[in-house]
Every structure is written in structure tokens, then in C-alpha cells.
Amino acid sequence: MRWIAPGLLILILALATGLRLRGVDFGLPALNDPDEPLFMMTAFDMLRNRSLNPGWFGHPGTVTLYCLALICLAVGVFGALTGRFSGADQFASAVYADPAIVFLPARLFIVLCGVICVYLTYRIGKRLGGERVGLMAAALLAINSIHIEYSQIIRTDMQASVFILLCILAALGILENGRERHYLLAGLWVGLAAATKWPAALVAIAPLCAGLARMRQGKHEGDLLILSLLTAPVALFCASPYLVLDYPAVLRDLAGEARPIHPGATGGGFLANLAWYLSQPLARSFGYAGLAAAALGLAIAARRDRRWRLVIVPFVLLFLATLSLQQLVWTRWIVPILPLLALGGAYALCAAAEGLRSRGFRHAAIAGWAATAFVMLPMLHASVMRGTERMHDTRQAASAWITAHVPTATTLLVEDAAIDLLGKGHRLLFPLGSAGCINARQALASQMEYQEVADKRASSPLVDLGHVARDKIETCRASYAILSHYDRYRAAPDAFPDALARYHDLLTDARLEARFTPHPGSSSGPTTYVFRLAERGCQTNNDAPRQC
Structure with missing residues (x-):
């Protein structure tokens, strides 16, 4: 030995x-x-x-956190020395556009x-x-x-x-x-x-x-x-x-x-x-x-x-x-x-x-x-x-479906941090507690700090549709919704009745377009739903196209 x-x-x-x-x-x-x-x-x-x-x-x-701060600093310094970033502002903008950096x-x-x-x-x-x-x-x-x-x-x-x-x-x-x-x-x-x-x-x-x-x-x-x-x-x-x-x-x-x-x-x-x-x-x-x-x-x-x-x-x-x-x-x-x-x-x-x-x-x-x-x-x-x-997550599968089936410039409500959709031309709404659903692209461009997120989150266990302020639920109206937390509340309706009610409010007359379920050995993640939401003032029929 x-x-x-x-x-x-x-x-x-x-x-x-x-x-x-x-x-x-x-x-x-x-x-x-x-x-x-x-x-x-x-x-x-x-x-x-x-x-x-x-x-x-x-x-x-x-x-x-101190170690992570040093890593961010090292990446920024290396990027500046190699000419990738001209300064701290450009580095920050690059990070918010592509967190993988x-x-x-x-x-x-x-x-x-x-x-x-x-x-x-x-x-x-x-x-x-x-x-x-x-x-x-x-x-x-x-x-x-x-x-x-x-x-x-x-x-x-x-x-x-x-x-x-x-x-x-x-x-x-x-x-x-x-x-x-x-x-x-x-x-x-x-x-x-x-x-x-x-x-x-x-x-x-x-x-x-x-x-x-x-x-x-x-x-x-x-x-x-x-x-x-x-x-x-x-x-x-x-x-x-x-x-x-x-x-x-x-x-x-x-x-x-x-x-x-x-x-x-x-x-x-x-x-x-x-x-x-x-x-x-x-x-x-x-x-x-x-x-x-x-x-x-x-x-x-x-x-x-x-x-x-x-x-x-x-x-x-x-x-x-x-x-x-x-x-x-x-x-x-x-x-x-x-x-x-x-x-x-x-x-x-x-x-x-x-x-x-x-x-x-x-x-x-x-x-x-x-x-x-x-x-x-x-x-x-x-x-x-x-x-x-x-490596094969249900949320990325939902993003791929959106890219293939939904026209650009369409407004999407997303519960996960679907930054992979930012470059596709869609308008993304993200639920954020007391602020309602915010424009994700604008929030990233403004380089929102975590303390602002924490204040709007108000100590809720998750940042999702279920914890959006009830009077702000209308800010979440979109053409499509990609929901990755819905099943958490459906599994425990008695424990989270208010959160589940917010989903029901939004999904009234909605139509399920796709569902992505994890399969052992091939994919992971939560069961992710893609709903086409009913437009306000429109009547829907399951057997016919929408008419307003």
C-alpha cells in the first residue's frame, strides 16, 4: 500500500x-x-x-460571500487586463447581461x-x-x-x-x-x-x-x-x-x-x-x-x-x-x-x-x-x-419551446431566472413580491441591488407568482406564463391557500400549451408549465381561436 x-x-x-x-x-x-x-x-x-x-x-x-467577492474582483481585473472590459461599469453591465461570466x-x-x-x-x-x-x-x-x-x-x-x-x-x-x-x-x-x-x-x-x-x-x-x-x-x-x-x-x-x-x-x-x-x-x-x-x-x-x-x-x-x-x-x-x-x-x-x-x-x-x-x-x-x-432541466426545455413556438416581442411571465430568453426578443415579466411583476430586462439594465430585491421580497420563502402582492396581480398579465413553482402549492393547498389563489386568478380561462416533467435518468427540475393566458376583455373557447 x-x-x-x-x-x-x-x-x-x-x-x-x-x-x-x-x-x-x-x-x-x-x-x-x-x-x-x-x-x-x-x-x-x-x-x-x-x-x-x-x-x-x-x-x-x-x-x-467574501470569497465570492474576491472571485468577482479577479474576473473583473483579468477582463480589464485582457481588454474585454474597459472599466468597472462595462464589467457590471456584462455581468448582468450574462451572469455566467x-x-x-x-x-x-x-x-x-x-x-x-x-x-x-x-x-x-x-x-x-x-x-x-x-x-x-x-x-x-x-x-x-x-x-x-x-x-x-x-x-x-x-x-x-x-x-x-x-x-x-x-x-x-x-x-x-x-x-x-x-x-x-x-x-x-x-x-x-x-x-x-x-x-x-x-x-x-x-x-x-x-x-x-x-x-x-x-x-x-x-x-x-x-x-x-x-x-x-x-x-x-x-x-x-x-x-x-x-x-x-x-x-x-x-x-x-x-x-x-x-x-x-x-x-x-x-x-x-x-x-x-x-x-x-x-x-x-x-x-x-x-x-x-x-x-x-x-x-x-x-x-x-x-x-x-x-x-x-x-x-x-x-x-x-x-x-x-x-x-x-x-x-x-x-x-x-x-x-x-x-x-x-x-x-x-x-x-x-x-x-x-x-x-x-x-x-x-x-x-x-x-x-x-x-x-x-x-x-x-x-x-x-x-x-x-x-444538464437537461425542465426550465431550459420550456425556454426552448418558447423560442420555437412563440413570436418575438410577445410578453412572457416567467417564474425562474430565464436569462436565456433575454436575447430572443421577448418582453419578460418577473414576479417580485410587493412590486408586482417587473420588467426583467429593465431591472437587469438598471443593475438592481440585492437589498432592493430583499425589500420587495419582504421575507417571502420564494420569489414567485404565489407571493406577489394581491393588489399587484394585474401587473402579471402577459400572453404566456412559464410557471415552475405552481405544483408546490397544488401539492399543499391547505397550507398555502393565498398563494394558490393568485395562480388561480391569473390562470382563469388560460390554456395549457406545454408541460415539461422531469424523468429519472434524463432530466431534472420542477414540473414546468407553459400557459397561454386569456386576454382581458376576450372570450375564449377551447375549440376555437381567441376572439376579442
Whole structure:
């Protein structure tokens, strides 16, 4: 293994990189993920306003936002040096006309964070169980479909995972050596993790358990543990000073994030949420065999090795329990524990192979490879399939239909950021809360800032037709409507009666022209509808052309 391991690690990291780069430009220039514009507009506004205050602290996302601002700055400087942009104004105009100019580099940064997670998982696995466990854990994470998906989306989850894994490495150092450096690093990583995404602060349990275990052994390290615990908030506020300097915005954004219901993501209580996480995102990305191996591996490792028992398992259980206690459920929330579940799966597979070999089983190596293939091949197939789906989204299919069937200069209402339609000559209306439906082309040309969007959004969970002010619904009248959120409200009419009523108001006498439904293995996205809306003052007949 001493000679083979480096080559295998390089191959695993190359596989992880290739899977995450495949289709990384999905959707562009349209923006399919609703949160990507939030992060990029906020980062861009910091540059434009020459301010270090993000003005938004919902995640809080500060570390990621600063990194994104630096990426935007680097793209602008490179474009100016190469003559593509004559100045900041031209760069800003180019970005609003084609967001891919900065979105693609930002996604590549998230890809890098995902690959770093794979490498850190190898480091932790090697430290806990040897070379084989490290390589196997890295391979399992490299092909995990959910980890790949969120390595391609501009969000805080992947960067927070990097800090979490670094903290776990420091906690292992505390448990094994108890050096001051490890205590300080643990506190630093906890602070940076929390400044990236609030729930990541739960990783503080790892160095805390490690430090308490050292003290139970008679090590006089209480002052170092206190130092670590104090380092975390200091690191948090050094990385995100405006948590204090702009605390009214913090309170506002935290209140906006703490909503009890969300279309398509409302939970059902602790047990129902836990069952959903196990049966949906975790089983989908690891497979039932891989998930069983992960649970078994964590249980066996915790029984055999106190490092697993004190550092790995407490964080996994605390994090999973905290997620299950929330009122909402999101696939992306599970991302930080995927590396640790991969470690558990790797430990189980390697322990099974070693157990067979120690008992003199003649075909132990073959059985080990067979078990590995049984777990990994379905995972790899799911990852490739999900990647193909992301590259063929229902919203882009709807845009293609509009381009082929609807004349230019026609007014369209679009719920998604269909920037791919801007160059086709259509007049686009976009729903924006209290402002009603605004002219998308004019809004982009004016380079609208995110704070203006947030004010008009008024903390609504989604920017869609369902949350347009009721007295502004007439501003949404168009010839055609492309609706990508309609099914969210149809699926829960009792929870969102007002939102569904807005759709019904607009769709009175409308005619369904096309419907695009995602198909496993070939396309993804929400069910997207194209309606031809009734013109005001006109009578419609399903069997005859419209007459006014």
C-alpha cells in the first residue's frame, strides 16, 4: 500500500474532480438554483459599494460571500487586463447581461471545496483506520451524488464542510497529543465554520469531547480547552465583524430564515424528518447497502476505538438530531455529515475484508472486492445519472419551446431566472413580491441591488407568482406564463391557500400549451408549465381561436 496508495489517491481525486466538473455550467446563463443569485448579487454589491458589510446574514455566509467577492474582483481585473472590459461599469453591465461570466468561476471555486473535502476525508480515514480506510472513504465521497450536486452550486454548504473536517482533524490531534496548537486550530475552524453556516458550529462538540476525555485521564488541559472555546467566537467575529456592527440586519435575516413552513420543504416532526433524511437524501446518495454499511461501520468503530467514539460519532448524531428537530427538511442540510458516513462505510467494508482474511477464508480478497462493488457501483451509477439530469432541466426545455413556438416581442411571465430568453426578443415579466411583476430586462439594465430585491421580497420563502402582492396581480398579465413553482402549492393547498389563489386568478380561462416533467435518468427540475393566458376583455373557447 505504501507504493500503491499515492497513485490510488491521485486517481480518486481525479475522479472526484471529473464528476464535479461534468455539467458544472448547467443552466447557464439561466439560473436554476434560487439561492445562487442571492449569494452572487450580495458579493457583487459589496464590490460595487466598496463595502465589507455583506448586509445579509441568514446563513450567515460571510466567509463564502467574501470569497465570492474576491472571485468577482479577479474576473473583473483579468477582463480589464485582457481588454474585454474597459472599466468597472462595462464589467457590471456584462455581468448582468450574462451572469455566467462570474457564476462559472464561482462554481469552480465550490468544486475545489468539494475536492478538498474528499482529500480531507482521506486524511481523517487514514488517521483513524489506516491507508485502506482513508482511500475507501475518499472514494465513497468522491462518487456520492448529493456531494457532487452541491459541489456544483454556489452555496455555503461545501465550504462549511471543509472547515468542519479541518476541525475534526484538530480534535483528533487534541485527543492524541493535547498540544496547544490543536486546541487553537480547533477553535479557529469552529469559528470559521460558524461564520460560513450557522449549524456548522455544532462541530464544536468534537474538540469539546476530546478535551474532556483528556482531562478525565488526568491531563491538566482545562485552560487549553477554555482557550479553544474562546478562540471560536473570536474567530467568528473576526471573520464576520458585521455580526456585531450590523446586528439589526442579523436579527432581521435570522427571523426571515426561521419560518415554520416552506413550499415543498415543510417537515413533519422529529421522527418523520429523521425517516425522510434516512430514506431520501442519504439512501439516494449512498444506496441502502452503503447506508447500512455506514451505520454499521460507525457502530463497530465506536466500540473498538475511542477516537471514533469521542470525535466522529457524537457530531454525526448531534447534527442528524438537530436537523430532524427543525420545522423544515432540505437535502442540502445533510451535506456536512456525508464525509463522516463515508468513513463509516469504508470502515465496515475494510473490517469485513480483514475479518474474512483473519479467519483464513480462501477468497477473502474476492469477497472484499465484491462487497465494495456492491456498494460503489450503484452510487456511481446514481451520480452519473443525476449529473445527466442536471444538464437537461425542465426550465431550459420550456425556454426552448418558447423560442420555437412563440413570436418575438410577445410578453412572457416567467417564474425562474430565464436569462436565456433575454436575447430572443421577448418582453419578460418577473414576479417580485410587493412590486408586482417587473420588467426583467429593465431591472437587469438598471443593475438592481440585492437589498432592493430583499425589500420587495419582504421575507417571502420564494420569489414567485404565489407571493406577489394581491393588489399587484394585474401587473402579471402577459400572453404566456412559464410557471415552475405552481405544483408546490397544488401539492399543499391547505397550507398555502393565498398563494394558490393568485395562480388561480391569473390562470382563469388560460390554456395549457406545454408541460415539461422531469424523468429519472434524463432530466431534472420542477414540473414546468407553459400557459397561454386569456386576454382581458376576450372570450375564449377551447375549440376555437381567441376572439376579442
